[in-house]
Amino acid sequence: MGETSTRTVDRAIDLLAVVCDTRGMTLADCARATDLSASTALRLLRTLEAKGFVQKTEEGLYSPGRRIMQLGAAALSEESLIDYCKADMEALVSDTGESTYLSVPGFRETAIYISIIEGTHSVRHTSWVGRTIPLAGTAAGEALVGRVAPGAYVVVEKGVEADVTAIAAPVLSGRRVVAALSLVIPSYRLNEVLVARYGELLAATAGSLSSGLSHEPGVPTAALSS
Amino acid sequence: MGETSTRTVDRAIDLLAVVCDTRGMTLADCARATDLSASTALRLLRTLEAKGFVQKTEEGLYSPGRRIMQLGAAALSEESLIDYCKADMEALVSDTGESTYLSVPGFRETAIYISIIEGTHSVRHTSWVGRTIPLAGTAAGEALVGRVAPGAYVVVEKGVEADVTAIAAPVLSGRRVVAALSLVIPSYRLNEVLVARYGELLAATAGSLSSGLSHEPGVPTAALSS
DNA sequence: AATATGGTTGCCATCTAGTGACAATGCTAG
DNA sequence: CTAGCATTGTCACTAGATGGCAACCATATT
Structure with a gap:
């Protein structure tokens, strides 16, 4: 080229x-x-x-x-974030079988789901694009308000919904949290080992997405377009 | 050109x-x-x-x-915001005689002053670049967490400091709050009329700054560079 | 003061690289 | 099937991109 x-x-x-x-x-x-x-x-x-x-x-x-x-x-608008995160979210679903969500801050103290890729289990968490959830008491909310360090993850059991556990990690652009990536999983399917495994996978994915949105001088962009 | x-x-x-x-x-x-x-x-x-x-x-x-x-x-980094807001902050100080502050989200639930232009009164609020204040209970914090509508302002008396009143308004880039612009004023100098006047001036300034950072297709940028 | 160094800006001869008309191929609608 | 439109590649042409050079300015050094 x-x-x-x-x-x-x-x-x-x-x-x-x-x-x-x-x-x-x-x-x-x-x-x-x-x-x-x-x-x-x-x-x-x-x-x-x-x-x-x-x-x-x-x-x-x-x-x-x-x-x-x-x-x-404009490039950091929702549509772009959705496109940008799609492949990684699909990979998460592939690796875990669980539903994965992308959320951004909504009005006042809410977050809003802007993208959902559902899990592959027959018993799975289901929600909808456009749904708002509170920032307080949710994993995505914790990530969005900056309570989760870059590269880390947070686990919230029985947040909005009683039977599910949510794991979330922040997606940053530079130092600014622009979105939260989360997995929402029926609690019966989890144990401590799986939580740690999924959490680490999620944090790594969010970290990779964040890296791609970070200020990286001199990166050969053609090589990164794959 | x-x-x-x-x-x-x-x-x-x-x-x-x-x-x-x-x-x-x-x-x-x-x-x-x-x-x-x-x-x-x-x-x-x-x-x-x-x-x-x-x-x-x-x-x-x-x-x-x-x-x-x-x-x-990178362009929305602190240094750029400082440069971008400088003239309007100076105009605010000119118009009100009061100290004006630019703050951005800090770590966890704090805000951080990234730019300060002090007022012209001999009795004035003084603080320092790099100072962190809590998001909770401060005018700047309210603006940064999205509790203040675009184009509006919030007033907090006796927030962090007992003798001052702070007025703040959010600066947005698109729909995202990227900074808070605030005036911090010794309370003895204020009355309701002045609060409304300064609030409206501040909100208009923040609105203008936000417009400049918004997604505006087809704007003749050379005309806007003045 | 004179000189040296480095930065900014404008000019213009040169020629390279940017252009678009055209063709080939593919897709879709009627 | 035909017509229309979209995408992609080719290549002759020349316009526009280039950089060497000069003029001017600012600063540091001798």
């Missing part, structure tokens, strides 16, 4: 990445970091600036502009 | 915006929306895809890619 790439756009994007990764750079810093001539870098940065992707301070330092914030916010 | 723009980059960025604004578009849709030939649009979208800015589903539909999420997350 590299040979069908558009060099000029490649270069502009590299400059954008540099500005987002290391804010407060001079033109000369940007040119060096991307191995471009200062003239070329200036012209491309000017284009990015005109489009709102970067901004230049009075001192001549470049930092991200509003447009990249806007597009980033 | 238009005549020094790089046409190829302009075009790629327009395509990126179209994909983020209206996800699930075909190549032909993208080409029409940007008035490019299908060949050109395909090549530019291929470049954006290789760089992770867009992704293409099995059905051939384009949606935002991980890289734009990552850069958006």
Whole structure:
């Protein structure tokens, strides 16, 4: 795919990445970091600036502009998160046989299910997209309010529903919790070993998803698109 | 600045915006929306895809890619928010004479001050960047946990400190609360009229900041950079 | 003060890389 | 089946992207 790439756009994007990764750079810093001539870098940065992707301070330092914030916010919308998490949620269901949920903060002190992939057992937890659950007393809620450390998981028995146990882990974008990934399992099917196993699997999955949404300078994105 | 723009980059960025604004578009849709030939649009979208800015589903539909999420997350980092809010915070201090604070969620159930612009009165509230305050019982906390509607404000007297009244409003990016903007004022200087006046001013400022971070398709960004 | 170094910005000759018309192939609707 | 549209690849053409260079500025050093 590299040979069908558009060099000029490649270069502009590299400059954008540099500005987002290391804010407060001079033109000369940007040119060096991307191995471009200062003239070329200036012209491309000017284009990015005109489009709102970067901004230049009075001192001549470049930092991200509003447009990249806007597009980033749009990209982190629910639809994107659903798409982004789908394969991993399906893998979770494959590995555990249990129903997996993706939830985000709702209005006031609620969370809302935005994506559900049901488990494979004939006795399984069932719910619906759009359902709201309270933040308080639920595993997803705990994860969403930041009570669960990145890479960890929380277990809540008899939270909203009496016969189920929920395990949840936070999905972060940078340092910000953007979603909670959870498994909701009929309690009779669980024991301590399984809870630990599923919890660790869930936390690893959420951690991997979080890594993909984190600020990773210099990541070869083509290699990560698989 | 238009005549020094790089046409190829302009075009790629327009395509990126179209994909983020209206996800699930075909190549032909993208080409029409940007008035490019299908060949050109395909090549530019291929470049954006290789760089992770867009992704293409099995059905051939384009949606935002991980890289734009990552850069958006980085752009919404604290430093950017500080830069972005600075002028409006200064205007607030100008208009009210009171100290104004920008805070974001901290670890667990705290908020953290990331930017402070002190008021102009000799008797003024003083605090420090990096200070954490509890989410519970503070105006900023109320705003950060989503208890304050967009465009509204909350008033808390004797929250953390006995002699001050805090007014706060949420700053959103899309539907997500990313920060709280607040005024912290010695209580003796306030009456109901002033509280309402400052509250409305603060809410309007936070609303304006939120608008700037919202998903706004087709905004002429050069016009908004002033 | 003079010199050296590095940064920013503009200019313009050069030529490479970006372009789009066209063709081939595939899919869908009538 | 035909027509229309979408996707993808090819290639001749030239426009636009490039970078060397100069002018100017700021700062540090001698």
